[in-house]
Amino acid sequence: MDTNAHTSTSSDADAESPARGRRSVLGGAAVLGLGIAAFGTTAHAAGAPSRSRDKAGRFQGKSVLITGGTSGIGRAAAKAFALEGAHVGFCGRRAELGRQVEREIRDAGGEATYIEADIRLEDQVRGFVDRVASRYGGIDVAFNNAGIGGGKLPHEMSVEEWDDVQATNARGVFLAIKYEIPHMLRAQRGVIICTSSSAAEQARPNSAAYTASKRAVQGLVKSAALAYGPKGIRVNALLPGTTDTPFVRPPGIPDADWVKYKQAWGPLNVDGFERMAEAEEIARAALGLASDDFPYMTGASISVDGGSTAGRRMIQPSRT
Numbered sequence: 001m002d003t004n005a006h007t008s009t010s011s012d013a014d015a016e017s018p019a020r021g022r023r024s025v026l027g028g029a030a031v032l033g034l035g036i037a038a039f040g041t042t043a044h045a046a047g048a049p050s051r052s053r054d055k056a057g058r059f060q061g062k063s064v065l066i067t068g069g070t071s072g073i074g075r076a077a078a079k080a081f082a083l084e085g086a087h088v089g090f091c092g093r094r095a096e097l098g099r100q101v102e103r104e105i106r107d108a109g110g111e112a113t114y115i116e117a118d119i120r121l122e123d124q125v126r127g128f129v130d131r132v133a134s135r136y137g138g139i140d141v142a143f144n145n146a147g148i149g150g151g152k153l154p155h156e157m158s159v160e161e162w163d164d165v166q167a168t169n170a171r172g173v174f175l176a177i178k179y180e181i182p183h184m185l186r187a188q189r190g191v192i193i194c195t196s197s198s199a200a201e202q203a204r205p206n207s208a209a210y211t212a213s214k215r216a217v218q219g220l221v222k223s224a225a226l227a228y229g230p231k232g233i234r235v236n237a238l239l240p241g242t243t244d245t246p247f248v249r250p251p252g253i254p255d256a257d258w259v260k261y262k263q264a265w266g267p268l269n270v271d272g273f274e275r276m277a278e279a280e281e282i283a284r285a286a287l288g289l290a291s292d293d294f295p296y297m298t299g300a301s302i303s304v305d306g307g308s309t310a311g312r313r314m315i316q317p318s319r320t
């Protein structure tokens, strides 16, 4: 389990927070393990993570750029792409974590470079993209994944908080695309995957800023897919459901309590697989979309959410 330090504010995580899931009955106390036993535990055969198929070499020698590779889904994707032969350039603001991920990939025999960059800042995004392209000979795949939460009711959210969510999640993806595309146009090919969220499809009362930002990502993706499809560039959006990363895991919670919490949370919040995703499962979806297996797919929003947006469980009132 990923135990990286959680640097988001508590409100950052709220928009995806399990504690605020649409059917969650667990409050903050439950996060700390109180009252969890009442829900028992559930075995989840369906959808349980399985060992990855042997696909070494799918990205052999390809240049892969990832935003937000210091943690969670981006970190898992950086490792997975490198394991399949890619040369991975990734960014994030936390240099120590970035260097650690880079070291882990190299120690495992892969090739990766961490570049410190803040996705909100145009100069840093341009510098990051250009450095990855010049180091690895262009950009074959871009996974625009960096993002933050922002769970507050609109009237309780400051303009600065709203702007920060949009600057990171929406403008950050725009900036990345803006500077990735010229490299792909030169090569007349490329694949871009942008991390949206199931929250783009399924809002919550406190998800206005986050949902708006992730809907913006879908809009950007559709437009870019039309603009660059004729040039051989595919652009798709990935919509993960709630995923076990520092984005949703409260900082400092002991592993055992978190496991119990997840076991109680899943059946209440995810129709279908009844559990949250592991970062590696979302990363594998990103690799699939980036691979040559989907040459005719562009402008699409792909849900990878265990079924959570497929339906809505009908809970019948008791007949007393």
Ligand SMILES: NC(=O)c1ccc[n+]([C@@H]2O[C@H](COP(=O)([O-])OP(=O)(O)OC[C@H]3O[C@@H](n4cnc5c(N)ncnc54)[C@H](OP(=O)(O)O)[C@@H]3O)[C@@H](O)[C@H]2O)c1
Binding pocket: 007, 008, 016, 067, 068, 069, 070, 071, 072, 073, 074, 091, 092, 093, 094, 095, 097, 117, 118, 119, 120, 145, 146, 147, 148, 149, 168, 195, 196, 197, 198, 199, 239, 240, 241, 242, 243, 244, 245, 246, 247, 248
């Ligand atoms: N976990 C979920 O339940 C879930 C569900 C649906 C969608 N998502 C989306 O999935 C993506 C990855 O989230 P995660 O779950 O992996 O969360 P995470 O573990 O918190 O990772 C977020 C990543 O984004 C980076 N990032 C954030 N702000 C940045 C900035 N201004 N500049 C550069 N990098 C920045 C972080 O790096 P630094 O902090 O080092 O900058 C980190 O590497 C996000 O877009 C999120 O919205 C997550």
